[in-house]
Amino acid sequence: MRAPLSWLRQYVDVPADLSGRALGDLLVPLGMEVEAVDERGDDLSGPLVLGEVREIEELAEFKKPIRWCRVDVGPHNADDGAGGLRPRGVICGATNFAVGDLVVVALPGTVLPGGFTITARKTYGHVSDGMICSVLELGIGDDHSGILVLPPGTGTPGVDLTGVLGVRETVLDLEITPDCGHLESVRGLARETSYVTGGAFRDPRDAVKEPAPDPAGWPVRIDDPSGCRRFSALTVSGLDPSLPSPLWLRTRLHHAGVRSVSLAVDVTNYVMLELGQPMHAFDAARLTGGIVVRRATAGEKLVTIDHVTHSLDADDMVVADETGAVALAGVMGGAESEISDTTVDLLLEAAWWDPASIGRAVRRHRLPSEASRRFERGVDPEIAVAALQRAAELLVEYGDASVGALTVTGGPYDPPVISLASDLPARTIGLPIDPVTVTQRLQQVGCDIPAGEPLVVRPPSWRPDLRDPADLVEEVARLEGYERIPEVVPTPPPGRGLTDRQRFRRRVGRALAYTGYVEAISPPWVSEADWDALGLDASDPRRNAFRLANPLSDEQPLLRTTLLPGLLRALRRNVGRGLSDVALFETGLVYRSGGEDVAAGEVLRPGVEARPAPEVLARIERVLPDQPERVAVVLAGDRSPAGWWGAGRAAGWADAVEAARTVAAEAGVELVARHDEHAPWHPGRCAALLVGDTLVGHAGELHPRVVEAYGLPPRTCAAELSLSALPVEDAPPAKAVPISAYPPAFVDVALSVDATTPVAEVEAALRDGAGELLEALRLFDVYTGEQVGADRRSLAYRMCLRALDRTLTAQEVNDARDAAVAEATRRVGAVLRERSPG
């Protein structure tokens, strides 16, 4: 809401020396956000004087009409060289004035708003000794089609107009919270201002003498009181449509950010801004029969004043005459009955519309307006008649119209009654506030409170936001001042700290960061094209994605079922920016089906009166998708960089597997890797990762086609696993192991195995075979070549054997080694190639 300070001052006393900024600072503690304090015209210097046009000479030799005018500016007239004065010569490009008209003249030396300095200068063959101003140049309007012509009798030539034109104005741009409809008006803002300045508030409603309903008024029937509580209408006749809005009114509208259109439209806007009641003016001649306020019939057509044809919904409230809808209630009028430059008889309408209905219609038809904004936020149900009368009086005064008859249809306003324990404000605010103060504060905002305990509070009609005791507590709190509230630290019962999973989540991030991965956070939106780029089969469950009904981009309407698309895009972005060795990780939720089909069941949305029953809560919950937490890494380039020490080491499939193991280690579990063929990985370089029998993820090098589809560096690697699937809750405390101080025995074995036999299986056999004496087992060489034969490979292991209670004998060492080899032979057909004693 943009509030010109001069308008506020009309209804509340504000100290003359209080600046706009200072007033803004005072309003902040009441709950208004001051977006800007605009000191308009404060850069104006030099006088703006009244000029009377004495002569006009049309200069025809130019491409556009140019006038050479003689303008009488009284004492500011030019020296005629003979000891006298003569009217000033001024060049003007506008043609909307005649000899005898009164105009605004900026004399040489004047600086207009915006920093435009007027000088006497030669132009179009004459010296222009000043400028005749338009409202745009004066900063009081948008119209630049002609200069500003003042009404006759405005004053004598040469008088200073600076103070009366409204060029200098302080405009407060206030952000109003959506509960405070009453602050979307000068009336409401002036009232609030009085709370902080202490100045007297003069309710503009009181300045209007409200007429009584007249049976001769326009017939009105409300068919749906749930959408319209009350509908008031006032006829105005005999308007002279050629008469313009007065300058002061246009200037105020301009400062308030509203365009001037015509007297009738300007007046309805002016009254809306002043009193907060949106109204609509119909051309009475274009209405047929009585008004009916009803819901639209589905598909009913209405052309609104912006010339858009709307197909109405059965939920839309409309104002209709005998021909059909003539206005989308509270949102926008119809073109058919719109007032025009020939309208002489009007029907002014001011109603109280159901805010929720208005909100639905606005969103359905995408028609937000200043009117609907106010109806949605709450309009004073008792202001309509005053608003109609105020508008009618302005039309009488400036449009030569006469006021007709008033119709008021609908029930009276019945304010809610709130029972308030008088100590509730003190208890809630944490500040000693006695019941007398509570009563005074609530009366200050207009509440009616008869004596008694608990307090029985009737909020004023302009405060529909006051419904509950808590609402009243807030009124007391903000008037007493939030800054007075003391600081007390509450004492919660003993907490249990972070959960195991919360700790685990942090460890995963740290562990990956310590091993060189940088965390990325990607938007979770993907597209069908991602599934194709990842090479997912048509039946892959990852294609079964939830979808945004209103995505930011139609390119990415799906919710991710895997972290990889976002992370791969981030990787490509890094590489595109010249970074070659990149390792990224991301943890986050993916969204997978599992929720109950919403389409099959009705959406449950119980109210706030009580806790929903368990079965209702369960049904509410059941529509949610599964949202497991996952972690992914992607890496490309060198894992270990080249340097003065030599070459770097390229990132490979094994780094991806190792990253997964790093994550699992933080959960205290060991991952088992198993070869797998799983998109988007390279079918020969993909590990399925298991904890026990549970598949928790995959790792390896990406499929070359995936690399190509995402524009990634060759051999890009990735791992993704489910953090939710890793068991971290209620894990037993890790057990200490006894440490042997006896010397170890080392023994190496080289085994020849089939080339396709996974090392993990060989290793498991050796461990199981060696038994408890085996302290450590390390694969130190893998060899393929002639000496082992085709399709075979040699694996060389060093075994470290040790007992807890003795030095091992050579026999024991040999027995353990032999047992290990025998088990490997039995399980995977390993052949001992050579042996070496430790």
Added chain:
Amino acid sequence: MSAPNKDYDPVEVTSLREDQVEAMRDEALAAIAAAVDLDALREVRTAHAGDRSPLRLANAEIGALPPAARADAGKRIGGARKAVEQALATRQVELEADRDARVLADERVDVTLPWDRQPRGARHPVTSLMDRMADFFVAMGWEVAEGPEVETEWHNFDALNFQPDHPARTMMDTFFVEPPSQDRRRQSAVSTGLVMRTHTSPVQVRALLERGVPVYVVAPGRVFRTDEFDATHSPIFHQIEGLAVDEGLSMAHLRGTLVHFARAMFGAGQEIRWRPSFFPFTEPSAEFDLRCFACRGASVGDPDRPCRTCASEGWIEWGGCGMVNPRVLRACGVDPDRYSGFAFGMGVDRTVMFRHGSDDLRDMFEGDVRYALPFGTEI
């Protein structure tokens, strides 16, 4: 070697004469002093203290002396040998020290050579800051609560007292979600009851429903709104929500909690300001601002000292808060006549921006490693 002399031949043994012994000793000491390195000293040792050295040979002659003279000669030779041994030991230490110094000097390296063979990674500052924020509350005995990101409309709005068609709800710029099975044409105008949560406040509802009262929890998490990316907007961002419901809680407890939190995050003496505001799920409600820690308000009205951190406003908007609306308590089965509570929430990304001088919100969600790396693993 000669055998022990059994004869008592009073012949004088020249080599055992005092002047001879002193000469042998002095010659040895001179040679020791002259040894320039450990090899030379080894030769000197052999020559002057070895089995064939003059002093050892002379020592062997002691038996040839008459018994009365033996003690005297023995003492002389012994004294000389001891002096030589001592000199050798001393010189040995000296020469070893010399050698060590030389060798270690030769092994000197340039310790400024880089050795960044294992690159460091980093956590995202939003993640780190959420942890840090949560830690403040955990240290006070609060717990960390969680909730889903795809949320039901009931949890995100209805239970939080957002009226179905109220502007407070429609202003939230909500992403609505449809399940995979949805027939899109048929259902396009029908709400599925699923949204991307627009704030972390639905976790308040979950905490009250699941934990009961008293409850003191914070809920850090990711939220979504239909804002296009620009320097200060993002469709994905993060909040931390706080909720305390107990007997006797007032706005004073809320204020105390927030002030101490602000000081933990921004330093002792950090001031906050409250402005009345509106949220459907709190009443009374407030927004709270931080006194700008860059200019401390000095930039206000002083065009010569513009402040980028607070846009010369003197205050930085931080979040919203209030007393939990009794309607929300009732919706969660909590008796508002017995219990009261407060809630608050603030943007984590925004906090990273002004706490760490991060200018463009887009940088946070592009995954450029150069963004997160300077933040390390903790901030």
